[in-house]
Amino acid sequence: MAVAANLTPVPDRVRPKRALLSVSDKTGLVDFAKALAGHGIELVSTGGTRKALTEAGLSVKDVSDLTGFPEIMDGRVKTLHPLVHGGLLAIRDDAAHGQAMADHAIQPIDILVVNLYPFEEVMRSGAEFGHILENVDIGGPAMIRASAKNHAYLTVATDPADYAEILAALGENDGETTLPLRRRLAARAFARTGAYDAAISQWFAGVVEDDAPRHVSFAGRLAETLRYGENPHQTAGFFVTGDKRPGVASARQVQGKSLSYNNINDTDAAFECVAEFDPNRTAAVAIIKHANPCGVAEGGNLLEAYKQALACDPVSAFGGIVALNRKLDAEAAKAIVEIFTEVIVAPDADEEAMAIVAAKKNLRLLLTGGLPDPRALGQTVRSVAGGLLVQSRDNGVVDDLDLRVVTKRQPSEAEMTDLRFAFRVAKHVKSNAIVYAKNRATVGIGAGQMSRVDSARIAARKSEDAARAMLAEGTGREMAAGQALAGEVKPLTLGSVVASDAFFPFADGLLSAVEAGATAVIQPGGSMRDADVIAAADAHGIAMVLTGMRHFRH
Incomplete structure (x- = not known):
């Protein structure tokens, strides 16, 4: 049934006479309440909030005195009463x-100060089901929504950050609030209850393992207003969710400029990529540019891994993001700061390493406290016109797959190690993705091309560019075939293996990899022309392994 519109003129200024305060987060509560009382505003409160105010020497009426009804059911029912909601609505x-x-002796309530039970914090703590459920606030959201709806007369505060704004308005307007203030606060209030309900619904959908709920909502809290988005003419903000996954959202920024929109996006891509490599097994470094890896490597230590990753594409690495799977040490830090780097992200860093990075005052150093689990469940969300695309996170890990050799030649043990390495990286390269690798380091990456053949060719060409860069620096690099780069340019892809994120629809992509010098290939398989691709591999003496799992990344 439709409700008739209220045609009563909305007042600009309102002089509040009564405030109801019921908060979980008591930050700044006492000072705010004292200031309200100083404006002659009567204070009404509940439970622990009232106790905190009375202990501070304030005169506070209990909500039970207002309703004539006691709190019951362990406080579950205290403000759900007509004398409260009538006063709000x-x-x-x-x-x-x-x-x-x-007729019903309802006293008006002019200011509502409510912040909700800490559901998100309790949920993130890993508490048991019953305890999380008990922290679903009922009365708080009802009062907040009622006050926000009736903001023509009510001022609603849902966060301690609102207090100063309300007091400033009262001070500037002789104890009155203004309509623009009340509308701003009402908008925040609806956003808060919306985010709260979204967190609850997402948690409960996970509890009942509902992968396709009839309705879905997502929520975040503004962590930072960014200077702009992908481009200067776009606005942007960074919102954090209740996800416990270690990463850029939860990281501690030790130093450096504020992160930009693109920094955050690229840092997330870099850290998710390097998390594919178990730090208990090996050190690993991923260098990312524009959300694509331009070099990834494993090594006996971070310095060794960084040098190998940088060698893959030193030109693209300039101004990139460096992610590490172990604590940043001084040796690695010295090497990383030799070229311009936007962000270093790692689980931790030692004091000497932090001192080295500190010499580059604009370089951001983020410490996450841990690595995200590449096998963890979760969701990714992308907006489209008029809707959202929601999917489960790509948590496939090559170590868990049943790898199948389909060629006459079996890959060697060294090739198999590199094949697994390359497929881990290919998971994090934009499709169509081709990754050449040798000695657990990328030696050529082709990303985001419309044709898989083009990706294979671009990766090979970039490997030649990297080889020329080595010659120019006179550093050289040992090849798998035992040849050093000295005097002539040989692409780094000679003697490498190659990974493809999806099947080869024709043999031409494979043949491009063969031309680049690859000796073994790993790919999902599943093409109607798999037999032709396998025959081409056999004809050239190439070993081929099928994973049965695709890693498209658009």
């Missing part, structure tokens, strides 16, 4: 509402 200038208030 009454249209002050409506004669019928005024008569109802008079």
Whole structure:
């Protein structure tokens, strides 16, 4: 049934006479309440909030005195009462509402101060089901929504950050609030209850393992207003969710400039990539540019891994993001700061390493406290016109797959190690993705091309560019075939293996990899022309392994 519109004129200024305070987070509560009382505003409160205020020497009426009904059911029922909600929802200038208030002795409430039970924090703590459920606030959201709806007369605060704004308005307007203030706070209030309900619904969907709920909502809390988005003409903000996954959202920024939109996006891509490599097994470094790896390597230590990763594409690495799977040490830090780097992200860093990075005052150093689990469940969300695309996170890990050799030649043990390495990296390269690798380091990456053949060719060409860079620096690099780069340019892909994120639809992509010098290939398989691709591999003496799992990344 439709509700008739309220045509009563909305007042600009309102002089509040009564405030109801019921908060979980008591930050700044006492000072705020004292200031309200200083403006002659009567204080009404509940439970622990009232106790905190009375202990501070304030005169506070208990909500039970207002309703004439005690708190019951362990506090579950205390504000769900007509004398509370009538005081919140009454249209002050409506004669019928005024008569109802008079008939039922309903006193108006002009300021509502409520922040909710800490559901998100309890959920993230890993508490058991019953304890999490008990932290679902009922009365708080009801009062917040009622006050926000009736913001023509009410001022609603849902966060201690609102207090200063309210007090400033009261001070500037002789104890009155203004309509623009009340509307701003009402908008925040609806956003808060919306985010709260979204967190609850997402948690409960996970509990019942509902992968396709009839309705879905997502919520985040503004962590930072960014200077702009992908481009200067776009606005942007960074919002954090209740996800416990270690990463850029939960990281401690030790130093450096504020992160940009692109920094955050690229840092997330870099850290998710390097997390594929178990730090208990090996050190690993991923260098990312524009959300694509431009070099990834494993090594006996971070310095060795960094040098190998950088060698893959030193040109693209300039101004990139460096992610590490172990604590940053001084040796690695010295090497990383030799070229311009936007962000270093790692689980931790030692004091000497932090001192080295500190010499580059604009370089951001993020410490996450841990690595995200590549096998963890979760969701990714992308907006489209008029809707959202929601999917489960790609948590496939090559070590868990049943790898199948389909060629006459079996890959060697060294090739198999590199094949697994390359497929881990290919998972994090934009499709169509081709990754050449040798000695657990990328030697050529082709990303985001419309044709898989083009990706294979671009990766090979970039490996030649990297080889020329080595010659120019006179560093050289040992090849798998035992040849050093000295005097002539030989692409780094000679003697490498190659990974493809999806099947080869034709043999031409494989043949491009063969031309680049690859000796073994790993790919999902599943093409109607798999037999032709396998025959081409056999004809060239190439070993081929099928994973049965695709890793498209758009």
